[in-house]
Amino acid sequence: MRKGFFIYLLLAFFLVSVAYVVLNLSAGRTTFFGRASGSGVFTASNSYVFASPLSARAGGDKIRVTVFALDGQGKGIPNKIVSANCVNNAQCLSGGVTFSELQPQTDTLGQAIFDLTATQPGKYDLQAVVGGITIPQTVTVNFQ
DSSP: OHHHHHHHHHHHHHHHHHHHHHHHHHHSOOOOSOOOOSOOOBOGGGOEEEEESSEEOTTTOOEEEEEEOBBTTSOBOOSOBEEEEESSHHHHHHTTOEEEEEEOBOOTTOEEEEEEEOSSOEEEEEEEEETTEEOSOOEEEEEO
16 A cells, blocks of 8 residues: 555656656747847857868868857847858958958848858958957968
């Protein structure tokens, strides 16, 4: 009889726990994915730029530059115009660096995409500007 009581006690505890979790999840809005809701405010220090690959052949190969414009909670900011450029524009001009805009306006994830080519070998520091605000992070690519 003691064993049966213990099983009923565990079952009651389990049901109370499940009810508690269900009530807490349904009481408020729960977000499982970081898609933009359109209500966020762009935060440059929370956004980032990356390139892949970091090294390519000058005069032919492309490097993909991806920018994520995010709010303070890490959610993407949609419909922002993004530009990618070099930190030192004179160096980019002499290296024949060209940015091709594949997706200059951010999508629902806050993502913008560019392709980069260079006619001359060299290391180039890249940055991104979102709605007139520069993202403080830079990325260095190397054309050989």
